[in-house]
Amino acid sequence: AQTVTQSQPEMSVQEAETVTLSCTYDTSENNYYLFWYKQPPSRQMILVIRQEAYKQQNATENRFSVNFQKAAKSFSLKISDSQLGDTAMYFCAFMKPNTGNQFYFGTGTSLTVIP
């Protein structure tokens, strides 16, 4: 089974600053997808960003970007210009296609943006 590790249970950042959340995964596969999801307090889980393993270019979505290091099996999320609305639990997830749509999630990082 694949494993996803988020080693930072809690983090905090000052508003307008930049923060990086870490994620590592363990797999012997070559073709897979990685995702970051955000779950604000008492609100719905939403997709932040996705990365296909076959793409070398790091994905970006506005203030969110990833640092994908395939050889190191690392997939960190960088949030620039942090906003109060970024306060949430962030989950890293791994998915291998063509085996059923089974996602493997990390245990999450609770991020607090401090005004």
Add this chain to the structure above:
Amino acid sequence: KAGVTQTPRYLIKTRGQQVTLSCSPISGHRSVSWYQQTPGQGLQFLFEYFSETQRNKGNFPGRFSGRQFSNSRSEMNVSTLELGDSALYLCASSLEQGGSYEQYFGPGTRLTVT
């Protein structure tokens, strides 16, 4: 398009009872997955359905079961409820076409077992 919907949103049951939760995926999505989320265990995968067939199953006892209907709506059932079943149950749907594998989550059903 409407998002993933789950009913009911909140549920209180007593030990020994059974419960059925419902999930309606985004229109056109044929894959539906279920997760149990608890503060101590994070997101635990229950099972995944695609075109009415269970493709994957997590490591949960047989008290947890599910099904998917021809319109892709899905239900999960928990029989003989235990206190430890108290959790947020999340449903997620996926298009799974054209490389679109991301899952879209519903708001969840908060189950409390007393």
